[in-house]
Amino acid sequence: MRQLGKVMVDADVCINLARYQKINALRLVLGNIAQEVYMHEYIIHTELLSSGCASEISRMVEEKIIRPLSPDKDLSDADLQNYHATCLLLSDAMGVILSEGRCKHKGEVVSVAMAKTLGIHIFMSNERALQREIDECINIGIDDIRVYRMYDIILWIKENPECGLSRKDAKIIWIGSFDKIKMEHYKNEFDHSLWPL
Numbered sequence: 001m002r003q004l005g006k007v008m009v010d011a012d013v014c015i016n017l018a019r020y021q022k023i024n025a026l027r028l029v030l031g032n033i034a035q036e037v038y039m040h041e042y043i044i045h046t047e048l049l050s051s052g053c054a055s056e057i058s059r060m061v062e063e064k065i066i067r068p069l070s071p072d073k074d075l076s077d078a079d080l081q082n083y084h085a086t087c088l089l090l091s092d093a094m095g096v097i098l099s100e101g102r103c104k105h106k107g108e109v110v111s112v113a114m115a116k117t118l119g120i121h122i123f124m125s126n127e128r129a130l131q132r133e134i135d136e137c138i139n140i141g142i143d144d145i146r147v148y149r150m151y152d153i154i155l156w157i158k159e160n161p162e163c164g165l166s167r168k169d170a171k172i173i174w175i176g177s178f179d180k181i182k183m184e185h186y187k188n189e190f191d192h193s194l195w196p197l
Contacts, residue, residue, distance in 0.1 A: 008115040010125035011047035016177040018053035086113035
């Protein structure tokens, strides 16, 4: 099975994978897609706390499938300064007020800043405009971050059938990751470009 190196995971990927309840897609993907899977503590303790996948995430943390990261515990003083500077750049660009408790895109900001600080080059998120924001704010050709979206995850499933997910499973996960209003569009995209029969 082809594995990525290190990845940082956003809440939306976990929620999208966990929606599919026929098979534990969350565990099958996160347990196999990378050698090291990280998640910012804010994602675990704030964004996923009341989600349907909170207990599975907790088990995966206990089993060390997912490694939680805390700026105060896991960063040196110098790294902590870089982390905060990156948070400020991204929060300004994305209109996020970091001093607020929970707010839209805060999880992406703190996770990407942690990934950048620690040299984790893949951020798994389904946020459509996030790559542009990262490219404009913090990607400078050194330790650049690539957003690995649901499209990439489905391609990984396709290329790695030994992960335990079939084409049918992948299609249901794919369609469930998007707004129901455009369901026909995403079905067609899956069948014609993502994973044709």
